[in-house]
Amino acid sequence: MAKLMEKASWQRIKEDDDFTWKEFYQTCGFHLEIGVNPLSRLGFGTTVWGAALGLCQYFEKERIQFSDKKVIELGAGTGIVSILVALLGGDVTITDKPEILKQIERNVSFNVAPSFKHRVKVRSLRWGRDHHLFPSDYDYILGSDIVTFHQDVPFILESLLHLSNEKTIVYFASTMYYNQQSISEGHLTLSQYFETELVCRYEAKDVNVYKMFRKL
Numbered sequence: 001m002a003k004l005m006e007k008a009s010w011q012r013i014k015e016d017d018d019f020t021w022k023e024f025y026q027t028c029g030f031h032l033e034i035g036v037n038p039l040s041r042l043g044f045g046t047t048v049w050g051a052a053l054g055l056c057q058y059f060e061k062e063r064i065q066f067s068d069k070k071v072i073e074l075g076a077g078t079g080i081v082s083i084l085v086a087l088l089g090g091d092v093t094i095t096d097k098p099e100i101l102k103q104i105e106r107n108v109s110f111n112v113a114p115s116f117k118h119r120v121k122v123r124s125l126r127w128g129r130d131h132h133l134f135p136s137d138y139d140y141i142l143g144s145d146i147v148t149f150h151q152d153v154p155f156i157l158e159s160l161l162h163l164s165n166e167k168t169i170v171y172f173a174s175t176m177y178y179n180q181q182s183i184s185e186g187h188l189t190l191s192q193y194f195e196t197e198l199v200c201r202y203e204a205k206d207v208n209v210y211k212m213f214r215k216l
């Protein structure tokens with residue numbers, strides 16, 4: 001049974017507006033350094049959620065090739081998933097609500113060398129509102145622990161439909177126990193528009209990884 005990766009270590013840092021400590025992760029041969037602030041007034045996006053680790057570990061297991069692929073992540077939080085994808089060669093747009101972007105930019109700067117920074121954009125994308133500012137030709141769309149509250153699902157769906165085309169691969173992961181009924185219903189709603197396959201499950205942490213394609 002697949003076991004979900006965990007942080008390798010953590011280190012308290014001099015507290016600042018964004019972070020209280022740094023967490024360190026080993027995945028795909030990279031050492032990731034992620035600043036977090038669990039008590040932040042900014043809410044849910046300031047820690048690394050289990051589903052983000054589920055996606056990272058799935059990409060490692062499947063050796064997914066992101067070289068020169070155009071990738072966008074919704075509700076990226078700390079940015080860990082997109083940072084990994086950028087290190088794997090992807091051309092990544094990391095999105096979240098405006099107030100979360102500064103911490104993402106700092107986490108990008110901890111991990112992505114200046115010579116690779118052109119591969120990473122950090123932008124505001126509020127679900128159901130800002131997607132028109134983005135193109136519709138992404139190779140991959142990523143999201144972890146964002147299909148949680150039923151009221152968000154129509155807005156996530158609207159953004160997904162705009163950002164994707166028939167070739168786009170969507171990888172979403174969810175920690176099911178956070179809100180089992182609402183999350184299952186959310187994925188069911190998305191599956192009306194996207195062929196959806198449960199491609200991996202991390203049983204002990206109740207994390208599901210889904211691969212989705214636009215229905216024709």
Ligand SMILES: C[S@@+](CC[C@H](N)C(=O)[O-])C[C@H]1O[C@@H](n2cnc3c(N)ncnc32)[C@H](O)[C@@H]1O
Pocket residue numbers: 044045046047048049050051052053074075076077078095096097100125126127143144145146
């Ligand atoms: C539970 S956190 C997951 C963060 C990250 N994906 C992870 O797995 O570690 C949900 C994320 O969605 C973002 N979010 C919530 N509502 C949003 C909205 N309406 N538009 C865009 N992002 C939103 C939050 O700021 C937060 O970063």
